[in-house]
Amino acid sequence: MSTDKDQSGRFQFFPATHIAGVAAIALLLLIVLVWPSDEKQEPHQQRLTFNLPESEPESATQSGSASATATQSQARRGSDQVRPGDSLSVLFSRNNLSARDVIDIASSVSKDVIKLRPGQQLNWTTSNDGKIQSMDIILSPLALNRITRLPEGGFKNQLVEKTAQRYPQYAHVTINTSLFYDGNKAGVPEQILIRLAGIFAWDIDFALDIRTGDSFTLVYEEIFLNGEKIGNGDILATRFVNRGRTYTAVRYVDRKGEANYFTPAGLSMRKEFLRNPIDFARISSRFNLRRKHPVLNRIRAHKGTDYAAVTGTPIKSAGDGKVIFAGRRGGYGNTVIIQHGTRYQTLYAHMNGFHRSVRRGRKVRQGQVIGYVGTTGLSTGPHLHYEFRVDGVHRDSLKVKLPKAKSILSSEKPRFLKQAKEMAAILDNVAVSTR
Helix, strand or coil: CCHHHHHHHHCCCCCCCHHHHHHHHHHHHHHHHHCCCCCCCCCCCCCCCCCCCCCCCCCCCHHHHHHHHHHHHHHHHEEEEECCCCHHHHHHCCCCCCCCHHHHHHHHHCCCCCCCCCCCCCEEECCCCEEEEEEEEECCCCCEEEEEECCCCCCEEEEEEEEEEEEEEEEEEEEECCCHHHHHHCCCCCCHHHHHHCCCCCCCCCCCCCCCEEEEEEEEEEECCCCCCEEEEEEEEEEEEECCEEEEEEEECCCCCCCCEEECCEEECCCCCCCCCCCEEEEECCCCCCEECCCCEEECECEEEEECCCCCCCCCCCCCCEEEEECCHHHHHHHEEECCCCCCCEEEEEEEEEECCCCCCECCCCCCCCEEEEHHHCCCCCCCEEEEEECCEEECCCCEEECCEEEEECCCCCHHHHHHHHHHHHHCCCCCCCH
């Protein structure tokens, strides 16, 4: 038999449909093997992805959205609170973050941005390899510094601020026990009461002058964010009636954006000296040139005022000036002497210690803490001995007439007087409506 005849004899046992199926499978295999692939194999190429700040719009283009989605799936989030003594480097080390990023951030943003304070919260996002993509340094409930990695390398900083709502709050309080007890009982926050005392500190000695029946009226701000109270704002206007005398202060922001308190006539509430260098302390000994010294047990002039307070109570500079002495001084113990211009000097003695910023030759501002109450030198207990000198002569700090306040600028006065009149009317209404 011929070969062709044998082949045709074999195929006669397979139906035509089977033969067609085999042919189709063969053709499919051929296509799979020879058809070109769309993927380019680049085994050594590394792709970098960057997380977008949360404040950025979710998508500007389709490709941007896809990139952000991919990054979110890879991102790792973390947070920590700044502890005393922490620097950015210490905090990064504690959280196993990239040491290289600390260097890059420090060289890319201002030093003030990464100057951390105890209690601050830091939130960050990293890539899988631990590199910072974005980091928020919380400044307050309303502001944060956001540091983000740039695609070309390095970092940038952006101050992100939230808009809060400020609502006025009103209070009128009669003092029967104390400023703080009666103020708190009326619902006035302690923070606001401290500010109130600071506004009138040049005219009222809150350790000595407060009497039962004194009263105060307040208009102050409460701050809300997303419907929730987050804090208290400024005192807008206040009136204090002390021993029959009425003092009124109005907050005014000038055209330069500087805020200060003035009387309704436009005189500054801030004078050259505080009446009292220590808050809410008890006077244990007054100015007396014939006083018997409690330690030496003989007549020795007491040329100052003593304020009894617990050890460690902050002591404030009574006015702007320059420190001319800070150290140990005989029976005075630890002492600071401040020169105010050419005519005035103040002395603070028996301190437990000095504030770290106080050194001889350094300038201090009114109200700045210069030291802390103690019992060093010839002292029978913790207190501040305070002296006030005019042209080298000791004067009674409780009775000496303080320099007059400066008036508001003439260019600001018409605008201020209009505002002061409106605020005075509000104070009148609050006092009447809450009686």
